[in-house]
């Protein structure tokens with residue numbers, strides 16, 4: 487029983503030593519360790535191996551305690567610079583902000599955290615605000631050079647703070663947008679020619695000009711022809727013999743019409759309306775009620791040449807095909823008529 491009691495005491499002592507490692511007891515007296523920054527790497531592995539064996543061996547805890555003191559302190563300096571800033575020289579700067587937070591009651595938890603997740607421990611020891619920026623400023627000076635490759639990893643982040651992240655993200659959208667834009671540019675190239683300068687407006691403007699032309703030409707509301715005056719009715723009338731579309735009492739053959747004569751044939755005072763087109767004179771009076779554009783529009787060319795108006799409005803219309811039977815004569819100059827009259831007088 488006595489041996490059992492002694493064994494239990496040893497076990498409990500070892501357990502408490504494990505739970506509350508003596509590093510804190512003597513940890514403050516270990517400042518020389520920070521000078522040996524290199525060792526911390528090995529102690530971490532040793533600690534893990536010891537943690538595994540520590541439970542089974544009753545003597546192990548004592549050994550672990552001694553090793554932990556030498557090991558954990560450097561580890562604390564490396565992984566958690568805040569925990570052991572005790573090194574009076576360099577670590578003070580690192581631990582100035584977060585070291586105070588680590589007190590006696592918590593150390594075991596911190597050690598476990600450090601063992602399991604050193605990276606998270608760093609953030610845990612330091613306030614949340616120091617998670618990103620603080621490590622960048624604190625780690626680079628001492629520990630980064632000796633132990634941690636991770637510190638160098640954070641360095642690139644902070645150094646390009648705005649630039650690195652900004653460069654990574656912006657270029658992607660730029661590339662994406664640029665990659666996406668070229669195809670549209672091809673499509674736009676197809677659209678541009680028709681549109682010219684402004685795409686959307688011109689597409690709609692293509693319709694607008696038509697609407698604008700109608701009012702400019704005198705409010706072209708759709709003309710409703712009287713019954714019996716459709717294009718087919720006109721074609722039927724033009725096909726009849728002796729239709730007298732040239733006008734009542736007109737002699738056979740073509741007349742020689744001077745501009746002055748044409749001007750008098752304006753459709754007023756009971757006279758037929760004549761117009762000239764490509765040197766020929768047509769009587770348009772019979773066609774007035776058949777004109778799809780209305781009588782008023784057709785009369786705009788009465789007594790003068792209407793080639794310009796005709797071509798502006800509907801150049802596709804076959805003039806001669808419609809008004810062939812209305813041909814009266816040919817347009818001649820005023821001198822031609824004078825000379826002819828002189829010749830007639832001589833006869």
Ligand code: HEM
Pocket residue numbers: 703706708770777778779780783784785786787788792795796799800803804805806808809
């Ligand atoms: C001063 C001369 C003339 C003027 C100002 C004029 C004006 C017009 C107008 C405003 C229209 C309606 C266009 C539209 O609704 O979009 C029209 C239609 C038409 N005009 Fe004339 N016109 C003239 C002479 C003639 C002559 C001499 C002929 C026959 C040879 C003719 C045959 C037609 C025909 C067939 C249409 C229907 C065209 C279509 O619907 O596509 N016009 N015209």
